[in-house]
Amino acid sequence: MNYSREKILFDTVQRDNILPITSKCNLNCIFCSHKNNPPEIKTFSFGDLSLNVIKQLIEFIDPEKPLIIGESATRIIEGEPFLHPEINTVLEVLYKEYPKINLKITTNGSHIGDKELYQLQRFKNLELNISVNGPDAEARKILMNDKNAENVFILLSKLKKYGILFQASVVSMHHITGLGFIKRTLDRMELYGPESLRIFLPGFSRHAPDNLTFSGNIYNELNDFIDKVDGDYSYPIIIEPQIISNLDAATAGVIDKSPAYIAGIEKGDIIEEIDEDKAESRVDAFYRIKKTKNPNLKIVRDNKIINLKIVKKSGEKSGLIMSYDISPFMKEKFLGYLKQCRNISTAVITSELAYPMLKYLVDKNSKDNYKFQLIKAENKFFGGSIKSAGLLLNSDIFSALEKYSFSFERIILPEIIYDYYGYDLSMSSYIELEKKYKSEIILI
């Protein structure tokens, strides 16, 4: 399969509302996910896109959806957006065309000066995510190879003056740096008041150097630590990825002084009903609350029912932070396929991370006569600490199905494994599964 450069760029904008700008990055983080890809993985690096091409791509943006800049969610390697020599013109063009767009930008923060801040502050619906990763310049030098490591702290101290809200993110290397390092980073961030802080566990493939990888349960270590210190900070702290094993609409955090905070909602509250309508999942609750003016909520806290009202406009952010589980549309689709298992033997393949949540859904809804198997696929190809559906390959699906001596009439797979043309990251098509198992393949 030959991709044309133009086709993949335009597909990225049209289908995912991601605006590629540059594949270059000025830093070299020890945890950068681009570094340890197995050599068979096919990704695209475009350098700086020309302003002309970016302007053409901007025409294909859907202004009703969030526009993402600086995140690698497709085969295109996204670098540091503010490194692009014409980033201010790009922001100017974007603002002129879509002043109200929900703009989500991820940056390492080392190249943002006053000109860029001027452009950014014009977007009233901006979500700026700054990868901080450490408490001081010295730490950024070591972890991120940031030669101008003071810049990000200068930036953080200016954001309030420009009226720009931001989220901070940290890749936790506490298996090397210790939890005290995380504590110092959280303390430092308290000076700048992020809306929230996300801590990511690093994803190291089997190609990562031994001195960086970890064994043992560092997730639990981090979780226990954050549980202990969480209340000490004015901003909510969320560990990613979250391990979700039910569809209770539980809040992962509440942004300080937000409408949800003012209403009295707390971390861990479970939203049962919104305006007397049952919440189907976290995703359902989050978006319905966002859409609704002054929603009345029925909440469960410590086994007690509490009724609260969030005073807010329709479409205004509530300030609730909730993990992504499943949308009502996807849930209905999944349960529809589950019902058909009375007549069609079906295998549903899931990542290790999504398995507990899907198991919960299946256990609640399947019947004894269903010919159905929920199968956990390990990321054997990437290996290491990788556990996500987006990094599964056909070879992982073959391994997961190996132990079944019978074949399934239908195999359901996460759509995210494959690109727009049906190829996984090693350029193997899902048609290969169809050929091998003679099964109907469904991507959801």
Ligand code: SF4
């Ligand atoms: S800032 Fe991001 S893209 Fe650049 S090296 Fe670090 S992790 Fe990789």
